[in-house]
Amino acid sequence: EAGVVQSPRYKIIEKKQPVAFWCNPISGHNTLYWYRQNLGQGPELLIRYENEEAVDDSQLPKDRFSAERLKGVDSTLKIQPAELGDSAVYLCASSLSLAGFHEQYFGPGTRLTVT
């Protein structure tokens, strides 16, 4: 069974430029998450989707970040414009959320460097 797939794996951009990340979850997983992981810290949730619906986007900086999950499968996360402080690893995770338990499986992440 294929795991969570993310692309690109690395991205270097100049500040004020846009950037987009793509995620394909594990087949059949209805819940998809985007996390940001700063160096030396644990992942922090940006947004959680259940099927097509964003059920928790309270931590998403909506002035510059946007996300979508069309057809309840793949998802994209966009930053426009990027700032120096956005440099981090962006992780996508998915789970099959049943009976209130959420075993989350992570993708390899996209390492973003903003210069």
Next chain:
Amino acid sequence: GENVEQHPSTLSVQEGDSAVIKCTYSDSASNYFPWYKQELGKRPQLIIDIRSNVGEKKDQRIAVTLNKTAKHFSLHITETQPEDSAVYFCAADSWGKLQFGAGTQVVVTP
């Protein structure tokens, strides 16, 4: 919201010894507690988890204990090996939202 504290931040052990990592959480509604292992440059990998109706769970050399009254849970690794070297994260799930601890860098020296 949930707040998870994790200790220690670094842990150095001799190969063959045991390692213990402790976490506390604040939200009594949290009912699922996974542990992730993250090697340098790699994805976090789920290694063990425990649900609120269970006090202890073991899988080969790793075990997790949960004390709901005190709101703390711990990871125990026995007979440590060099390949156990990594950063370990605890997390608490409240209503489908995982809150992670800050991580513990474990170094196993031969």
